[in-house]
Amino acid sequence: MGVMVEPYDGVADPASVVLNRLHAWVQVRGIPPLFQKDEVVRDMAAWIGEVLGAEMYALGASGTSFVRVRAKLDVHKALTRVVGLHPEGSERMMFQVLYEKLPKLCDVCGLLGHRVEECEDGVHEQSAMQYGAWMRAPMEDWHPRSSGVRMREPLRENFRGGRGGGRGNGAADSRKRPPGATPPREGKAEAELPGS
Numbered sequence: 001m002g003v004m005v006e007p008y009d010g011v012a013d014p015a016s017v018v019l020n021r022l023h024a025w026v027q028v029r030g031i032p033p034l035f036q037k038d039e040v041v042r043d044m045a046a047w048i049g050e051v052l053g054a055e056m057y058a059l060g061a062s063g064t065s066f067v068r069v070r071a072k073l074d075v076h077k078a079l080t081r082v083v084g085l086h087p088e089g090s091e092r093m094m095f096q097v098l099y100e101k102l103p104k105l106c107d108v109c110g111l112l113g114h115r116v117e118e119c120e121d122g123v124h125e126q127s128a129m130q131y132g133a134w135m136r137a138p139m140e141d142w143h144p145r146s147s148g149v150r151m152r153e154p155l156r157e158n159f160r161g162g163r164g165g166g167r168g169n170g171a172a173d174s175r176k177r178p179p180g181a182t183p184p185r186e187g188k189a190e191a192e193l194p195g196s
């Protein structure tokens with residue numbers, strides 16, 4: 001089970017705070033080493049959810065290596081099944097996205113929190129089931145070995161570099177993506193950096 005999180009303003013009755021974000025470990029499989037770079041992974045993983053960090057070279061007990069992303073999932077949106085990459089001058093590549101410790105998932109609408117039997121009247125054609133257990137990472141790979149290579153944190157890097165602005169410059173606000181915003185397809189996730 002992942003961890004449900006929601007900002008709490010300290011005023012509302014905690015019981016009334018709706019939980020709609022889920023922190024989860026997500027595996028992106030098959031990325032060629034050439035593209036296992038911070039900027040590339042960050043942009044691709046933005047389609048999955050807000051990227052909190054990543055292990056660039058995780059190795060599962062099955063012997064498979066993958067990029068492992070810590071992401072904040074929006075539980076009101078269908079889970080992302082694949083992410084793509086289209087390097088200039090080459091064919092588009094698609095990579096499978098697998099989720100660790102996934103809570104119950106609806107095979108029809110791809111949402112977490114209910115099962116296909118609980119979706120609408122519970123009667124669905126097989127062809128409507130576009131999501132499913134195949135999106136779960138194999139359990140043996142849930143605790144992969146890490147090479148220790150992590151995605152760097154652009155915020156801190158920016159502070160270290162002292163590039164203009166200084167700290168306390170609305171950093172917290174600028175990290176938030178407006179609801180429903182499309183993740184960046186091009187350009188860097190550094191769009192979230194303060195002062196940029």
Ligand SMILES: [Zn+2]
Nearest residue numbers: 106108109119
């Ligand atoms: Zn459903």
